[in-house]
Amino acid sequence: MRLSLETFYYPGEDRPTVQGIELDVGAGECVLVAGGSGSGKSTLARILAGVLPGRHNGELTARFEVAGENLVFSGTGSVNPRVNPAVWNRNIAYVGQVPSAQLSTVAATVAEEIAFALENAGMEHALMKQRVRITASALGLTELLERKPFELSGGEQRRMIIASAAALNPATLVLDEPMAGLDADARRAVENVIGSLLDRGAGVVLLSPELGGAGRLAGQMLLLDGGKMVASGPRQAVLTSAWAARLPVIPDPLDAPEPAETMLQPPCPAPHARTPAAALGGVVYRYGTQRRRPFLASRKRAKTSAQAVLDGVDLALGAGERVAIAGANGAGKTTLLRHLNGLARPESGTVRILDRDIAGQSVGAVSAHVSYLFQDPQDQLFERTVAREVGYGLPELDPAAREAVVKEALRRCGLAELAGAHPYELPASAQRLVALATVLARRPAVLVMDEPTVAMDRDGLDRLADAISQEAARGAAVAIVTHDLDFAYRHCHRLVLLSGGRIVADGPFSRVLAHHFAGGEAFGVQAPAAWLRRREP
Amino acid sequence: MLPDSPAAPGGLNPLTLLSAAVVIAVTTTAINSWAVSAAVLLLLAALLSLNGLGRKVLPAAAVIMVPFWLSLLLTHGLFFHEGRTILWTAGPVRVTAEGLEFAAGMGLRTAVFVVVFLAFSFSVRPADLMALLSKYRLPPQLGFVLCSTLTIAPAVSGRARRIAQAQQSRGLVTGPGAGGRLRAVRQQAVPLVMALLHEAGSRADSLEARGFGGRGPRTSYREVPDSPAQRIFRWLAVAALAVFLALWFGPGWFTPGGVR
Structure with a gap:
């Protein structure tokens, strides 16, 4: 597949969203398209998917070579080829960023x-x-084949949609941020599938702000910035241009120069250090027991769902603490x-916030003290x-006071320019920052975030890191659920591991790593690359 | 976000369900007797309660039927000019036995119709319907539209629930009672409509990207449950209905309205 793209304009725009892109994906070749938020990655992916211009009436000027055919889009509308x-x-299968939107x-059933x-x-x-x-077997989905698609966790849904595209054996597979929100097993499964597609002679295009992870499978790399291609070529050669151009891409922890860093110091003592800001005591939770109704059908359902999602969880979050909660997909992290x-x-069991049972x-009353960042920003923005x-x-x-608070939250998240924009129209990374701004504005005593690093570029991650440290310094207890232990290692001082609804490890980050991650991986979680490297003699 | 799959009677083909629904609805309408309609309605309610569908179907049917019954009562129960047996009168209002009987007949007949087709729509699995349409080479878009009508209510309520959760997580306290609910609905209406429009757009894109709506035949992974017994039942049901209608409305020795 070869694409030679001159320009693409969304309707009503006078500047092209992407321009000047040459993409050549040979048989058995993997190309990484890297760039920060708003660099045009997802627009390019949707052009490759044959979705744009389509019903959106955008103007595409480009030449495709697909399966030996030449398709010329000349931007004017009437003479353009119609995509079946x-x-x-x-020929070109596509998997987008948000799995739930693709069901x-x-x-x-999953099958x-x-x-x-x-x-x-x-x-x-x-x-x-x-x-x-x-x-399904290649992607570790065999056990889930008879489940309902919308009941799966975000990570499982992502694997399912990837499976659907891969099952076609397409000539080229386009994956927009395929690893977001996946645990170690799932990442490996996706990497294996990409590997086997490449072995079979398929081409793969990965779009991601991350240079590491699956990006390591790429031989070629293409850097996008502001919708333009700023560099392309063999991956190793382009990596240096990424640094030179100071693009907000996320370095590969395995080959990026790691600045000498010290382990985080425990947080400074906060006013309420003695009483935990939040505490779970012996919490047991299972689906179906919350809305029991006196009818035959629902009672039957309540009885059959015996598996506990949380099974006796005790967890205290102290004021000023920065706690990472990790575990495999489906371990019960979000439920916690x-x-x-x-x-x-x-x-x-009990849940106590600022020493009061809630x-x-x-929920509205609890929100005076607890702010919650949802996993999917579209669940948060309305x-x-x-x-x-x-x-x-x-x-x-x-x-006036309210406006000042809003302004300050927007400034902290780098969104001052976007105050009047519609949240849904923003790129995924910016949507996550808007969601972050909504929780920061509330100055909560407890700040909980579900997978906050997913779909963020480096600029977004920096702002997230600043927010975490500033909130903790202010005295808030910060808890993040994440698969990105590299991020958590740098910005949290305590690690809690969850497996099968139970807490299996809890303590200072480095101690938990030393106890459990001698093999590089534990409970479906991959040890931070920086820690592994430091451990090496 | 998406619907619970319905509590379908396992292994029934949508066509079997549909033919049963059509037979019940058409015969009750043709017989046009409040007593028969009431008996059928009771039987249906008992059947639905037994297999767990009653919990979904009956409240939904009540939402449709109660206002309809009230309007029938007003128009025919109180002002039925053809009525001769006057039971009570006050000014222009004349409650007649004939009026009440007409209102009851019409109300119950419509109720059977509503309950039967609600039960059908609650028990048919969208996936079965989609597979059936693929099998008969009907346009998949038609199948999708039909399925969407079956899944839209749960999808909307799922999205509304998530918006409510997002708002509560940021301080919305929904008060108790109808007033509180109304306030919450007012807060959620605009975001809900916008979210649904946005979702429909992005869903359309991703369906297209997954090859949906292409020209050329579509196959189906799902095997629609069916059996020789069901096929025989369907043919018998349709044939019996045809014979019944011919006898009931046709000229001849069978007196229509015998039950009336």
Whole structure:
């Protein structure tokens, strides 16, 4: 597949969103397209997917060479080739950033969701069954085949959508941030699938701000900045240009020059150091026990879901602490966080915030002390402009004071320019920053964040790191759930490991690493590369 | 976000369900007797409660039927000019036995219709419907639209729940009672509509990117449950319905309205 793209304009825009891109993906070749937030990666991915210009009426001037055919888009509209999605998809399959947005909604099981693209290609039934089985096994989804697609965790859904695209055996597979939110096992499974597609002669295009991870599979690399290609060539050669151009891409912890850093000091004593800001005591939680209704069907369901998601969790978060909570996909991390602001209620056990039991308190009341950053920013954002979004629900009644608070939160997140923008129109990284601004504006005593690093570029990660340290210094207890232990290692001082709904390790970061990560990996979590390197003699 | 899959009677083909629904609805309408309609309604309610569908179907049917019944009562129960047997009168209002019987007949007949088709839509699995349409080579877009009508209510309520959670997480306290609920709904309406529009757009893109809506035949992974017994049932049901209608409305020795 070869793309020679002159310009692409979204309708009504007078500047092209992407321009001057030459992409050549040979058989068995992996190309990494790296760039920060707003660099045009996702637009490029959607052009490759055949979605743009399509119904969006954008103007594309480009030449594609796909499966021996030449397709010329000349930007004017009427003479452009029409894309038949079912055929395009077999040549260039695409997996976007947000897995839940890609569910077909008509598949009753994971197997059917994986088969969705095969059905659209008109594949014969027996062959389809075989493809689904093989792809699911390669991506570790065999156990989940009969589950409902929308019940899976974010990481599992991502693997499922990747499986659906990979099952087609496409000539080229385009993956937009495929590793976001995946645990160590899932990352390996995705890397293996990419590897086997490459072995079979498929081309793979990875789009990501991350230079490491799956990016290491790439031989070629292309750097985007402001919609333009600023460098391209063999990966190693381009890595240096990325530094030279000071692009907000995320360095590969394995080959980036690591500045000599010292382990974080314990946080300075805070006013409430003796009493924990938040504490879970013996929390047990399982699905289906919260909304029991006196009818036959629901009672039956409550009985059958015996597996506890949280199974006797004790956790205290002290004021000023920075705590990372890690574990495999489905270990119960998000459920644990949701208990801290009352979105989930324990079947047994207690949740105390600032030494008061929150049983019986509404989520809205608990939010006076606890701010929650959702895993998916689209679950968090609902207002018409960024400024309104950040200002929503602030306790300040005086408009001037409120405006000052909003302004300050936007400044901290680098969003001052975007105050009037619609949150949904922003790139994923900026959406995450808007969500971050909404929680910072509330100056909570307890700040909990679910996978805050996902889809962030380096600029976003820096702002997130600043926010974590400033909030902790102010005296807030900060807890983040994350798979990115490299980030957590640099910015948290305590590590809690969760497995099967139980806390299996809890303590100072380096001590937990030393106890459990001698093999480089434990409980589905990969040890930070920086720590592994330091450990080497 | 997405619906619970319905508590479907396992292994039933959507066409079997549909033919049963059509037979019940059409015969009850044709017979047009409040007593028969009431008996069918009771039987349906008992059946649905037994397999757990009653919890979903009956409240939904009540939402549709109660206002309809009230309007019937007002128009026919109180002002039925053809009525002769006057039970009570006050000014222009004349409650007649015939009026009440007409309102009851019409109300119950419509209720059977509503309950039957709600039960059908709650028990058919969208995936089965989609697979069935693929099997008969009908346009997949049609299948998707049909399925979306079945899944839209749970999808909307899922999105509304997440918006409510986001708002509560930022300080929205929903008060108790109807007033509190109303305030919460007012706060959620605009974000809900915007989120749904946005979601529909991005879903359309990703469906297209996964090859949906292409020209050319579509196959189905899912095998729609079916059996020879079900096929026989469907043919018998349709044939019996045709014979019944011919006898009931046709000229001849079978007296229509015998039950009336």
